[in-house]
Amino acid sequence: MRHDLKYIANWVSTNDRVLDLGCGDGELLAYLSAEKNTSGYGMEINIDEIIACTERGVDVIHQDLNDSLDYLDDASFDTVMMTQSLQQTRHPEILLNEMVRIGKRAIVTFPNFGHWTTRVYLGLKGMMPMSKTFPFRWYNTPNIHNCTFKDFEILCKEQGIRIIQRTVVNTDLEESWAIKLMPNILGQVALYHIEKQER
Amino acid sequence: MPTEIPADSVGLVTPQIAQFDEPLTLRSGRVLESYQLVYETYGTLNKDHSNAILICHALSGHHHAAGYHSMDDKKPGWWDSAIGPGKPIDTNHFFVVALNNLGGCHGSTGPTSIDPTTNEPYGPEFPIMAVRDWVTSHARLADRLGINCWHAVVGGSLGGMQALRWSIDYPERLKKCAVIAAAPKLTAQNIAFNEVARQAITSDTEFHQGYYYKHDTLPRKGLALARMLGHITYLSDDSMRDKFGRELKTGKLNFNYEIDFEIESYLRYQGKRFSDMFDANSYLLMTKSLDYFDPASDFDNDLSKCLSRSQCKFMVTSFSTDWRFAPERSKEIVDALVRAQKPVSYLEVDAPQGHDAFLFPIPEYFSFLRNFLNPAELGTTEGAAPHAS
Numbered sequence: 001m002r003h004d005l006k007y008i009a010n011w012v013s014t015n016d017r018v019l020d021l022g023c024g025d026g027e028l029l030a031y032l033s034a035e036k037n038t039s040g041y042g043m044e045i046n047i048d049e050i051i052a053c054t055e056r057g058v059d060v061i062h063q064d065l066n067d068s069l070d071y072l073d074d075a076s077f078d079t080v081m082m083t084q085s086l087q088q089t090r091h092p093e094i095l096l097n098e099m100v101r102i103g104k105r106a107i108v109t110f111p112n113f114g115h116w117t118t119r120v121y122l123g124l125k126g127m128m129p130m131s132k133t134f135p136f137r138w139y140n141t142p143n144i145h146n147c148t149f150k151d152f153e154i155l156c157k158e159q160g161i162r163i164i165q166r167t168v169v170n171t172d173l174e175e176s177w178a179i180k181l182m183p184n185i186l187g188q189v190a191l192y193h194i195e196k197q198e199r
Numbered sequence: 200m201p202t203e204i205p206a207d208s209v210g211l212v213t214p215q216i217a218q219f220d221e222p223l224t225l226r227s228g229r230v231l232e233s234y235q236l237v238y239e240t241y242g243t244l245n246k247d248h249s250n251a252i253l254i255c256h257a258l259s260g261h262h263h264a265a266g267y268h269s270m271d272d273k274k275p276g277w278w279d280s281a282i283g284p285g286k287p288i289d290t291n292h293f294f295v296v297a298l299n300n301l302g303g304c305h306g307s308t309g310p311t312s313i314d315p316t317t318n319e320p321y322g323p324e325f326p327i328m329a330v331r332d333w334v335t336s337h338a339r340l341a342d343r344l345g346i347n348c349w350h351a352v353v354g355g356s357l358g359g360m361q362a363l364r365w366s367i368d369y370p371e372r373l374k375k376c377a378v379i380a381a382a383p384k385l386t387a388q389n390i391a392f393n394e395v396a397r398q399a400i401t402s403d404t405e406f407h408q409g410y411y412y413k414h415d416t417l418p419r420k421g422l423a424l425a426r427m428l429g430h431i432t433y434l435s436d437d438s439m440r441d442k443f444g445r446e447l448k449t450g451k452l453n454f455n456y457e458i459d460f461e462i463e464s465y466l467r468y469q470g471k472r473f474s475d476m477f478d479a480n481s482y483l484l485m486t487k488s489l490d491y492f493d494p495a496s497d498f499d500n501d502l503s504k505c506l507s508r509s510q511c512k513f514m515v516t517s518f519s520t521d522w523r524f525a526p527e528r529s530k531e532i533v534d535a536l537v538r539a540q541k542p543v544s545y546l547e548v549d550a551p552q553g554h555d556a557f558l559f560p561i562p563e564y565f566s567f568l569r570n571f572l573n574p575a576e577l578g579t580t581e582g583a584a585p586h587a588s
Contacts, residue, residue, distance in 0.1 A: 017540070047546070047549070050544075051567060051570065054544055054567055054571060056571035059543060060545075062546045071537070073538060074539070162388065
């Protein structure tokens, strides 16, 4: 089982209506449905992943996250989630705003481009960084909008999005005291629980 | 002709007739005092009658969806690719019912049937059927077969519209609804195609205002033209190019108005074949039913409000090259279902065949359908040996 599931499950309440953007094979939704009796849908673009979802009995909608989510009503889901896909979307700031509009709360996870290995790689080698979290070459990476935790938090502030809670982990999705101390240098993946700022 | 029946076929099947003497009041206000429905069944109904699936047919379809009527049949039923033992609509688990809609010309009461009040064929007097009228007649057939609740109602194209209507009109009588290559209502462009098809038929000199039976003739040319037009819209540009390109029938251009290109020959053949087996009045009626379909119109034109009545799980499927019922149209149904907070899965299948793709055994599409129908939910499969009735 994916390690991040239990972190995410902590932020989801029993009977919540959830939407998982870029849901992959539906593992998270199946887990939440079994553990927390949630309902809702996944959205996915990859056909094989869509079939895998239906094999698990997870409801899934074939959708490109770059296309409009206008048709979804405000606050029509308790939680809108997106794990490890934000950096792959064409307009992350629009999607982020859509997530906190459609969901009463949202959960986002993404890899940290500010991790020390990335900084050292670019600094010493003078090449686009590659690592366990960023396993692609610059020309074939699906990650077109990489950011650091700091970048993300600045964006949230600018967009009027409140960070309810943040968990920073390493590639094995484990927390540690060192990561908590210097998350933007030592953390590889962050899980953010966010909502629209009350105005 | 099949020299032997394939192992994944439902085998030899015989159509059955159900006679109804309870009057059916139609959306138009007219009443059918009595009528009959022709249907076929495949597989075995289980003890608690929970494994039945209804197949709704498209414009020119009928009750013969799978298997063969005789060893002399050149082709199996129209959706044989999907129905049979081990196929997505698996007759090892499901009891499948396929019928011919009222107004059709393959045995169910329609324009070619004798009107008991005149003792002559109904012809153009046969009432135009709305999709909801068909669904009401399906429900009566379900009663007759002892099926209180369908495991699923499944349909493609006009059949998908019937499946959608089922979920609105009888929400408690189906668990699942598969809407394939359909739309919540026709666009003006679609109605336009239907109107050209109807004009082709009604302007045939042999049409005689629909009373061609009296004149002992048939508007064959008009019906063939209508079918040729329809056929073009069911294929995609790519599939036509791949199949025919600009291939010449005689290897050279003839500079006359006979057949030069293979596609011309193909369309004429399809048109002629269709005009031999389909009734022109039925074709007019079916296209009108398509044009009229718009369930949201009773709900302030809010499809989401309309579908909020439904209680079943939905599966919506579209095909990338279908321009008659484009994926965007299917997406309208999905959007409305999500807004109504109904369980739905949606897949746009990448397929070159155009609208006709829903009849092809495309692996992703069939896996999607199979997973959606999921026979494991039925629990035990007792009394469900493969058998065609």
